Amino acid sequence: xxxxxxxxxxxxxxxxxxxxxxxxxxxxxxxxxxxxxxxxxxxxxxxxxxxxxxxxxxxxxxxxxxxxxxxxxxxxxxxxxxxxxxxxxxxxxxxxxxxxxxxxxxxxxxxxxxxxxxxxxxxxxxxxxxxxxxxxxxxxxxxxxxxxxxxxxxxxxxxxxxxxxxxxxxxxxxxxxxxxxxxxxxxxxxxxxxxxxxxxxxxxxxxxxxxxxxxxxxxxxxxxxxxxxxxxxxxxxxxxxxxxxxxxxxxxxxxxxxx
Ligand code: CO8
Numbered sequence: 001x002x003x004x005x006x007x008x009x010x011x012x013x014x015x016x017x018x019x020x021x022x023x024x025x026x027x028x029x030x031x032x033x034x035x036x037x038x039x040x041x042x043x044x045x046x047x048x049x050x051x052x053x054x055x056x057x058x059x060x061x062x063x064x065x066x067x068x069x070x071x072x073x074x075x076x077x078x079x080x081x082x083x084x085x086x087x088x089x090x091x092x093x094x095x096x097x098x099x100x101x102x103x104x105x106x107x108x109x110x111x112x113x114x115x116x117x118x119x120x121x122x123x124x125x126x127x128x129x130x131x132x133x134x135x136x137x138x139x140x141x142x143x144x145x146x147x148x149x150x151x152x153x154x155x156x157x158x159x160x161x162x163x164x165x166x167x168x169x170x171x172x173x174x175x176x177x178x179x180x181x182x183x184x185x186x187x188x189x190x191x192x193x194x195x196x197x198x199x200x201x202x203x204x205x206x207x208x209x210x211x212x213x214x215x216x217x218x219x220x221x222x223x224x225x226x227x228x229x230x231x232x233x234x235x236x237x238x239x240x241x242x243x244x245x246x247x248x249x250x251x252x253x254x255x256x257x258x259x
Contacts, residue, residue, distance in 0.1 A: 002033030002037070004019050004027075004030045005018060005019065005029075005030055005034055005036070007036075007040050009046060009047055011194065012046065012049070013049050013050070013051060013190060013194060014044070014049070014051070015050070015052075016034065016037045016038075016041065016050060016052045017053050017055070018030065018060055019055075022058070023058055024054045024059065025060070025062065025066075025067075026060055026062065026063050026064060026112070027063075027064035028064075028067065028082075030064075031083050034087070034090060041095065042089075042092070042095075045258070047095065048095060048096075048197040048201060048258070049095050049096040049098070050095055050096070050098070051098050051100050051189045051193065052090070052097065052113070052116060056102055056183070057102055058102060059099065059102055059109050059113065059125070060104070060108065061104045062131075063083070063108040083140055084141065087108075090115040090116070091115040092212075094205040094209065095208075096204065097115075097116040097117045097118070098116055098117065099189075100120050100188070101113055101120065101121040101125045101176065101185065102121075102185050104164075105126070106127070106128050106130055107129060107140075108138075108139075108140040110142065110146075113127070114141060114145040114149060117208070118177045118178075118192055119170075119178075120185055120188045120189045121167045121170060121171075121178070121179050121180075121185070122167060122185045123168075123179050125170070125179075126166065127165045127167075127175060127176070128158060128165055129158050129159045129162065130162035130164070131159070132159065132161075133162045137159070142159065143155070143159065149174060150173050167179045177192075178192070198258070199256055200236075200238040200242060200258070201256075201258040202238060203238060203242075206229040206232065207229075209225075209229060210225050214226060237257055238258065238259065241257065242254045242256065
């Protein structure tokens with residue numbers, strides 16, 4: 001178990017908790033801990049949804065600049081692959097994921113939130129991709145996931161300027177999905193995903209894979225991914241349970257088994 005990334009499960013919801021005060025700077029240990037936690041969240045049957053949380057004051061202020069500063073080009077060629085692999089592991093958790101954002105979500109911190117399905121932010125949160133101010137560009141998915149989420153022009157504005165975006169603006173441009181008082185962020189994130197506990201896990205998984213993989217390809221290929229996922233779902237027990245319940249009773253509230 002990593003010291004700087006904890007993984008705890010309660011009531012069917014896994015929480016990946018960053019524990020590197022004061023700013024949860026994402027050093028190599030944190031990056032490796034995130035990859036391990038993503039793997040555990042993926043494999044555990046008792047986990048239906050995942051929250052990524054940095055604590056009550058700050059989500060994460062980016063990669064560890066002090067650790068990166070002495071690195072050479074070849075050091076970074078090697079390390080950047082591991083960093084991207086960690087964030088891809090988070091993005092590929094086949095269950096609903098939500099980032100619970102307090103305080104700063106900057107650089108790789110913002111990119112970590114972008115790797116989740118949803119983002120709940122504190123009303124005083126600040127999000128940004130300030131890498132240009134260090135003479136860098138985003139390196140953990142920011143140029144790709146941010147552009148896909150909020151559109152290329154808004155992403156370019158954030159990335160070219162490096163400015164911090166308030167929670168209010170983030171909500172307006174679709175960078176976050178919900179804004180709540182700081183003290184309520186974790187509870188709001190739990191509320192957002194607890195509806196999936198006891199749900200049709202493989203239908204949700206199939207839908208997530210179809211949406212995420214489909215966004216990476218042309219429409220025709222995306223529709224084919226959807227069609228294959230749709231047909232495959234017919235092999236699940238929950239498909240039988242859900243349709244039988246509809247026919248014999250009414251829509252909704254089917255007693256799914258998660259298989
Ligand atoms: N890395 C390392 N240390 C940090 C970081 C960071 N990203 N952010 C803050 N700290 C440290 C500060 O140096 C300070 O340390 P100390 O107490 O030893 O001096 C401590 O945290 C507290 O920070 P501040 O005193 O600066 O606190 P403020 O409240 O004044 O400011 C800010 C908070 C606004 C968050 C400010 O610290 C800041 O701007 N931080 C840097 C933000 C940033 O530039 N993030 C992007 C980093 S680059 C990146 O993420 C690239 C991703 C791809 C990398 C690929 C790698 C493989």
